[in-house]
Amino acid sequence: MIFFLHGIGERGTNAWKVAVHGPPKVAPKMTNFPFIVVFAPMPEWRVVVHRRAHDMLDDVVERYRVDQSRIYLTGLSMGGFGTWSLALEHPERWAAVAPICGGGNPLYTLSYDAKRRAALKSLPFWVFHGDKDEAVPVQNQNEWSRR
Numbered sequence: 685m686i687f688f689l690h691g692i693g694e695r696g697t698n699a700w701k702v703a704v705h706g707p708p709k710v711a712p713k714m715t716n717f718p719f720i721v722v723f724a725p726m727p728e729w730r731v732v733v734h735r736r737a738h739d740m741l742d743d744v745v746e747r748y749r750v751d752q753s754r755i756y757l758t759g760l761s762m763g764g765f766g767t768w769s770l771a772l773e774h775p776e777r778w779a780a781v782a783p784i785c786g787g788g789n790p791l792y793t794l795s796y797d798a799k800r801r802a803a804l805k806s807l808p809f810w811v812f813h814g815d816k817d818e819a820v821p822v823q824n825q826n827e828w829s830r831r
Contacts, residue, residue, distance in 0.1 A: 722744050724740050752777075775804045784812045
């Protein structure tokens with residue numbers, strides 16, 4: 685299963701607005717896409733809310749045949765920031781993490797115990813960010829990746 689967090693431009697009441705980027709865009713066009721894709725649409729006035737994301741994930745795992753050892757987390761821009769945060773919050777939930785154009789607050793990591801930070805370091809990451817990104821500076825992700 686792929687759990688995808690969308691960017692700030694995809695917030696709103698139209699849940700399919702998230703299909704302009706990432707797995708929700710690609711999956712319907714493929715005839716043999718071997719993943720369940722889950723995305724958590726956010727209203728205009730919100731950013732990623734961790735409890736809501738985890739509740740949604742719990743619901744999907746309960747309803748569908750999901751191999752819990754093969755749940756992958758990814759997100760774009762605002763969702764890239766959420767990806768780092770959710771990975772740190774519950775590193776045991778993810779098989780691998782792929783933040784895109786994200787980053788995070790270095791002080792956020794200090795609020796978690798050493799065991800959780802160590803689990804995050806052993807989690808496979810594949811980080812994407814372009815040098816020409818004008819919305820989110822690539823330095824944010826570079827700094828966060830080194831932590």
